[in-house]
Amino acid sequence: MMRRLGAALMLILTAMAMPLAAAPVDIQGVRIWPAPDNTRLVLDLSGPVQYQLTRQAGRIEIQISDARLVSPLPAYDGKKGLLGKIESLPALDGASLTLQIKPGVEAKSFTLKPYEQYGHRLVVDLYPAAAAKAAVEQPREAKPAVPLRDVVVAIDAGHGGEDPGALGKRGTHEKTITLAIARKLAALINKEHGMKAVLTRDGDYYVSLRGRINKAREHKADLFVSIHADAFLRPEARGSSVFTLSPRGASSEAARWLAERENAADLVGGVSLNDKDDLLASVLLDLSQTATIEASHDVASSVLSELDGVGDLHKSEVQQAGFMVLKSPDVPSILIETAFISNPREEQKLRDARHQEKLAQAVMKGVREYFTRKAPPGTVLAEEARRKRTVAQDEGANPSARRL
Secondary structure, eight states, X not given: OHHHHHHHHHHHHHHHHSOOOOOOEEEEEEEXXXXXXXXXXXXXXXXXXXXXXXXXXXXXXXXXXXXXXXXXXXXXXSOSSSEXXXXXXXXXXXXXXXXXXXXXXEEEEEEXXXXXXXXXXEEEEEEEHHHHHHHHXXXXXXXXXXXXXXXXXXXXXXXXXXXOOOBOTTOOBHHHHHHHHHHHHHHHHHHSTTEEEEESOSSSOOOOHHHHHHHHHXXXXXXXXXXXXXXXXXXXXXXXXXXXXXXXXXXXXXXXXXXXXXXXXXXXXXXXXXXXXXXXXXXXXXXXXXXXXXXXXXXXXXXXXXXXXXXXXXXXXXXXXXXXXXXXXXXXXXXXXXXXXXXXXXXXXXXXXXXXXXXXXXXXXXXXXXXXXXXXXXXXXXXXXXXXXHHHHHHHHOGGGGGO
């Protein structure tokens, strides 16, 4: 009896000592996203995987260890994009997918951790390597000239719709004043050679703070200018102020973008953050934000200097705050408090169309002064500045040319 008990105990202990076989990872679905110049393949997984990509003639094989395909592959006709066909093949210790690719196609792959509604994923990007190589090797003189573009300034009239903003003693709504000044500023910018204005709102309706940022980015704005009218409990408070993003506000926004970097493609100088590790993504975003904040402070100083000639300044230096509309990581952004609508005298001025025009002209001068010095590459203003520098250098090297 004791001998049988001992044998049973040994069997139990042996079983406990043996490693449990890990459950295979499920490949829950395959999504294919064809685009004109690339095709993305996304495998939705129940957990992390080890995989290997092997390139062979006309196809790419994906070997995924300890995995199984639990849903049918999507129907794909292969007429669009770079992928011809996708098949599942039997494998001894996992799953195997074969991608039939078109000639001259290369691939890169990476895994993504769970994020919001998505779980673990394996991503395979297909792209035309031969076309990319040909574009790089194309002689400089054969490249078509890229047309120069205008500098784009996004003008944001604060508040709007059910959000009236501050209220003056005479019943003046901030949203009305900001829209009037924004429209005047837009008209001045559109008259300026090499510049174009975009309004985040052009009527009395509500636009979310994040929506204002997104609209500026959608139009590839080179500058974001938000117009407001300040208010305070004491009616004697007066003067204009100009704000840029504070370091604390930048830090909170950086954390948000890092958390959502899968959706932040092309955020940092055309570089997607979604396939970068936390440290590299953080460094790239920090570099972008630092450059943006420096540019914001530069243009804010120019605008504040011009506003000093129109009326009182509430603060003689550029201020910093965590305003939501200043948080675009890649678009220099400033917020202008034109005056205190809670001050009866300044409210009266803000209601005056002539004073609104003066404020708009002051902002325009500050913006123009900044872009005269630091126009973005590829713009009409940048090319004109380059030509002026070339002429000045030629005259310096050949003083007699100035007499011709």
